[in-house]
């Protein structure tokens with residue numbers, strides 16, 4: 219039987235590890251401990267583009283986002299959850315600096331390799347995440363996040379969007395794209411299998427497994443919640459594009475917040 223002392227030591231080590239990993243107080247959501255799909259895997263990072271390009275066209279996506287945000291060669295943009303650089307590397311051609319941020323070292327390494335091959339020298343890679351990245355350069359003109367925010371539960375999405383808003387200039391733009399549900403929740407038992415079937419048609423059995431993991435273990439939310447979160451963080455939603463009942467893109471502008479809705483986290487970061 220284990221003694222009390224031994225259990226105390228175990229408890230202490232678990233506590234210390236949680237603190238170190240989440241780079242903050244023990245209650246903070248640990249964004250470096252991946253939920254669902256494990257993007258820390260070097261193998262997954264290497265085959266990510268192969269799999270995603272079965273149903274995505276990175277060049278076309280990037281062109282559309284660059285045009286929607288109105289990016290010009292003098293502008294800076296943060297790509298939060300940049301992955302292997304699907305947006306960041308192509309966008310670098312159109313602006314001054316892209317800050318490509320991700321919690322996964324494996325995904326960042328892959329993105330770095332691709333940027334080197336493409337001869338892009340104006341992409342700054344930063345390991346960090348929605349909850350931990352500190353943007354210590356001048357406030358950015360725009361931020362982009364593509365299929366990454368669903369890794370956080372809703373409360374932490376709210377914190378993340380407030381943090382992103384605080385990294386932008388007044389009037390800065392945000393483009394957010396993610397798996398967001400706009401179907402009637404009462405119909406989930408028929409709608410979710412439609413989502414899984416669509417992913418399986420596009421990516422085969424792996425698409426099926428990945429979408430099942432997504433629904434079960436990750437944190438995609440409802441359209442009305444996502445819109446509330448964006449507005450509460452101080453974004454005006456200029457355009458919503460629901461590709462279907464499962465995917466949505468939001469083009470937003472950072473507005474100057476009134477004192478009544480300024481989340482204290484933003485107020486605190488602005489005082490710094």
Ligand SMILES: C[S@@+](CC[C@H](N)C(=O)[O-])C[C@H]1O[C@@H](n2cnc3c(N)ncnc32)[C@H](O)[C@@H]1O
Nearest residue numbers: 249257299300301304321322347348364366369
């Ligand atoms: C589905 S991939 C999307 C990558 C890329 N944006 C794209 O369009 O292909 C999700 C990415 O989000 C990253 N991620 C997960 N949690 C994160 C967090 N809390 N902060 C920043 N990035 C995160 C993962 O490491 C992964 O690279």
